Amino acid sequence: MDLLSDLNEPQRQAVMHMEGPLLVLAGAGSGKTRVITRRVAHLISQGVAPWQVLAITFTNKAAHEMVDRIANLGARGVMACTFHSLCARLLREFAEEAGVSPNYSIYDQADQRRVARLALEQAKLPSGSLTAAQVLHTISRAKMQLQTAADFEQNAATSPMRQMAKIYSEYEKLLGAANALDFDDLLLRVAQLMGRRPDIRRLLGERYRFVLIDEYQDTNHAQYVIAHGIALEHENICATGDPDQSIYSWRGARIDNILEFEHDYTNATVVRLEENYRSTPQILAAADRLISYNRLRKAKGLFTQRPSGADVWVVCTHDEHAEAAEVVRRARELVARGMRHDDIAVFYRLNSLSRVMEDAFRRTGVPYRIARGVAFYNRKEIKDVLAYLKLMVNPRDDLACERIINVPSRGIGSTTLARLRDFAAGRGIGLLEAASQGRMIGELGKAAANKVAAFAQLVKQLAEGPLAPVRTVLESVLAATGMEQELRAIGGEEHEELANVAELVTAAGEFDRENPSATLPDFLHLVSLVSDVDRFEGSTGAVTLMTLHAAKGLEFPAVFIVGCEEGILPFRRMGEEETCDREEERRLCFVGMTRAMDHLTLTRARYRGLRGSRQRQAASPFLAELDGPQVRHVELRPPVEVQPIRQESGVDSELGELVEETPPTFDEGFYDVKAPAASVAAAPAGRDSDSADVAQSDGSVPHLPPGRRVRHPMFGTGQIVSTGRSGAYTKAVIDFDQYGRKTIILQFTRLELLA
DNA sequence: GGTGTACTCATTTTT
DNA sequence: TGAGTACACC
Numbered sequence: 156m157d158l159l160s161d162l163n164e165p166q167r168q169a170v171m172h173m174e175g176p177l178l179v180l181a182g183a184g185s186g187k188t189r190v191i192t193r194r195v196a197h198l199i200s201q202g203v204a205p206w207q208v209l210a211i212t213f214t215n216k217a218a219h220e221m222v223d224r225i226a227n228l229g230a231r232g233v234m235a236c237t238f239h240s241l242c243a244r245l246l247r248e249f250a251e252e253a254g255v256s257p258n259y260s261i262y263d264q265a266d267q268r269r270v271a272r273l274a275l276e277q278a279k280l281p282s283g284s285l286t287a288a289q290v291l292h293t294i295s296r297a298k299m300q301l302q303t304a305a306d307f308e309q310n311a312a313t314s315p316m317r318q319m320a321k322i323y324s325e326y327e328k329l330l331g332a333a334n335a336l337d338f339d340d341l342l343l344r345v346a347q348l349m350g351r352r353p354d355i356r357r358l359l360g361e362r363y364r365f366v367l368i369d370e371y372q373d374t375n376h377a378q379y380v381i382a383h384g385i386a387l388e389h390e391n392i393c394a395t396g397d398p399d400q401s402i403y404s405w406r407g408a409r410i411d412n413i414l415e416f417e418h419d420y421t422n423a424t425v426v427r428l429e430e431n432y433r434s435t436p437q438i439l440a441a442a443d444r445l446i447s448y449n450r451l452r453k454a455k456g457l458f459t460q461r462p463s464g465a466d467v468w469v470v471c472t473h474d475e476h477a478e479a480a481e482v483v484r485r486a487r488e489l490v491a492r493g494m495r496h497d498d499i500a501v502f503y504r505l506n507s508l509s510r511v512m513e514d515a516f517r518r519t520g521v522p523y524r525i526a527r528g529v530a531f532y533n534r535k536e537i538k539d540v541l542a543y544l545k546l547m548v549n550p551r552d553d554l555a556c557e558r559i560i561n562v563p564s565r566g567i568g569s570t571t572l573a574r575l576r577d578f579a580a581g582r583g584i585g586l587l588e589a590a591s592q593g594r595m596i597g598e599l600g601k602a603a604a605n606k607v608a609a610f611a612q613l614v615k616q617l618a619e620g621p622l623a624p625v626r627t628v629l630e631s632v633l634a635a636t637g638m639e640q641e642l643r644a645i646g647g648e649e650h651e652e653l654a655n656v657a658e659l660v661t662a663a664g665e666f667d668r669e670n671p672s673a674t675l676p677d678f679l680h681l682v683s684l685v686s687d688v689d690r691f692e693g694s695t696g697a698v699t700l701m702t703l704h705a706a707k708g709l710e711f712p713a714v715f716i717v718g719c720e721e722g723i724l725p726f727r728r729m730g731e732e733e734t735c736d737r738e739e740e741r742r743l744c745f746v747g748m749t750r751a752m753d754h755l756t757l758t759r760a761r762y763r764g765l766r767g768s769r770q771r772q773a774a775s776p777f778l779a780e781l782d783g784p785q786v787r788h789v790e791l792r793p794p795v796e797v798q799p800i801r802q803e804s805g806v807d808s809e810l811g812e813l814v815e816e817t818p819p820t821f822d823e824g825f826y827d828v829k830a831p832a833a834s835v836a837a838a839p840a841g842r843d844s845d846s847a848d849v850a851q852s853d854g855s856v857p858h859l860p861p862g863r864r865v866r867h868p869m870f871g872t873g874q875i876v877s878t879g880r881s882g883a884y885t886k887a888v889i890d891f892d893q894y895g896r897k898t899i900i901l902q903f904t905r906l907e908l909l910a
Numbered sequence: 911g912g913t914g915t916a917c918t919c920a921t922t923t924t925t
Numbered sequence: 926t927g928a929g930t931a932c933a934c935c
Binding site: 403406702 | 911920922
Binding site for chain 3: 765
């Protein structure tokens with residue numbers, strides 16, 4: 156396969172680059188993935204061994220895709236993984252040198268929170284001033300900065316910082332006792348190892364002669380240190396990314412890493428991919444205008460050769476329900492014009508905004524799916540099963556033990572558990588070990604001691620068997636614990652929990668097949684670092700709803716960004732201060748916009764129910780920043796209640812008196828188009844609303860010439876007498892068949908054009 | 911030891 | 926508004 160012929164010049168330059176540091180500044184939609192995969196294939200075609208190439212990605216999914224794509228180019232055996240999975244593997248390989256035991260457990264966020272809570276308790280702070288979330292955040296930040304508990308304590312100048320140091324150190328003690336590492340530890344330990352053992356660092360540098368790091372703008376300090384440690388001697392480091400798409404600083408990502416690459420490697424080759432293959436000029440122009448307000452960036456000259464497309468729309472509605480209705484209406488219109496449902500995506504800043512959208516889609520029967528969902532390995536039943544496996548591998552994993560000591564129910568309650576915990580703490584042993592001791596009778600009473608001992612015995616028996624193949628182990632756990640039966644009892648034969656457990660068994664079977672020599676610990680480390688089973692959804696036939704963060708890296712022919720309001724899109728916490736990082740919020744908006752290929756609509760609501768109370772919402776300042784000649788604004792009127800029949804009006808009509816000024820029932824699509832030249836528009840039905848007609852300067856509307864037959868949603872059919880401007884509105888005088896001559900304000904009414 | 915109810919407190923999320 | 930927690934009660 157020819158790796159170069161269909162590339163543009165900068166792309167080719169990046170692909171053909173061999174030795175030495177390379178920075179690829181890849182604008183949105185500039186073919187970055189293609190460049191990376193081609194470059195790897197090219198390296199290999201030039202004689203580099205596949206196992207000497209290490210490609211590091213942001214997510215597991217990206218890693219899998221990269222392996223697949225590179226394989227499709229004929230290069231197999233390349234290692235693509237995340238920083239975390241790389242480190243988890245290295246810590247098993249160099250367990251002794253790193254000072255960890257190879258059967259360590261990996262604690263996920265929920266585990267970490269529980270540990271943090273315990274640490275808070277044990278640190279016995281004067282008041283409950285710190286929350287577990289704050290503690291975790293601080294500890295996580297420290298670890299990313301490669302600060303150990305001891306380092307942290309040394310730097311703690313203020314009293315609250317000293318408190319934090321105490322909690323950090325308690326937290327570490329708890330993790331240590333459980334033989335567990337959290338996500339940040341994986342990176343921290345490897346970084347420490349490489350610092351302490353130059354020989355190992357060098358060995359890794361020789362092993363991975365070529366290092367590629369994708370999404371470099373979202374790497375943190377620990378990752379930076381690891382990457383540069385590996386590449387220290389050969390400097391064959393290729394970083395790809397886009398500072399304008401750095402949206403994870405709240406997770407410790409440092410945009411400086413990419414901004415300073417040329418400073419780190421003065422001999423770096425820098426390639427800019429500025430041709431966008433994804434979006435129409437309209438979308439690109441608006442996105443570019445927006446992001447140009449950022450100071451912290453490397454200016455790019457994004458351009459596209461795509462032909463002109465539809466304008467970008469900014470829609471303002473009365474409230475979130477009207478907003479949702481309008482998004483659904485437009486989505487349906489796109490589908491009516493031949494687009495598929497899975498070509499359409501709706502993005503929002505806050506998960507809580509999805510509910511109204513969801514309702515609107517459900518009510519109208521438009522298929523949709525939410526891209527968040529509870530991650531598979533976060534489901535309760537899955538975590539329960541996995542906790543058994545974890546405890547078998549790592550008997551000191553107290554969190555796993557606590558989780559399942561009464562699952563399925565064995566009559567071991569919180570009192571027993573508390574006593575057990577005291578007993579274990581007093582002796583410095585793990586919960587499981589404490590449970591196994593007959594002496595517990597004195598502490599717990601005979602009945603409880605027996606229950607607890609039976610549990611310990613069960614786990615022991617399971618752990619004594621062979622630990623592979625994993626599928627078999629899993630099945631024996633399910634059988635021996637009675638979990639399967641319990642699930643069946645709860646959910647019925649065909650219920651979700653059972654199906655999920657069955658899926659876990661299948662996943663284990665696949666793991667066994669793919670990794671014939673691997674055992675349970677390998678499996679557990681793998682699943683701990685994977686958020687979801689890789690079910691490749693492919694074409695789902697549904698509109699996709701997701702957060703702006705989740706949208707990174709994707710593209711859709713049509714994109715809606717909802718909730719473009721001050722406080723939501725530049726997100727701001729309640730206490731008004733400038734807590735938000737304006738530039739990062741702007742990047743987030745930019746990322747969302749640049750996902751769109753052909754159609755982009757940003758919406759906002761004037762009133763929105765937000766955590767209980769309704770508020771008047773101001774427009775996002777970003778809407779003004781992105782505004783320009785390719786951007787059209789629409790304001791939808793609030794729904795107006797239909798007047799009840801008023802007999803006393805004396806009008807002898809079943810409909811009651813029809814007041815001319817009363818706007819008709821409003822359900823969807825009444826436009827008040829603020830077109831540039833102070834002209835207004837009617838939106839003839841049956842036509843693409845994206846091309847609503849603008850009134851001429853004399854007030855006439857092109858599609859509503861005198862004599863034209865139209866249908867009004869309330870007055871029925873009629874004939875245009877004339878059109879004209881009156882103040883801010885464009886009006887049409889219509890002779891209705893039923894009701895005679897009326898004046899209609901076009902902004903309030905959607906007229907259907909009749910043949 | 912399990913269940914009901916008052917209370918609080920609100921991003922983004924992959925590893 | 927609604928999810929998750931703490932605590933009281935049965």
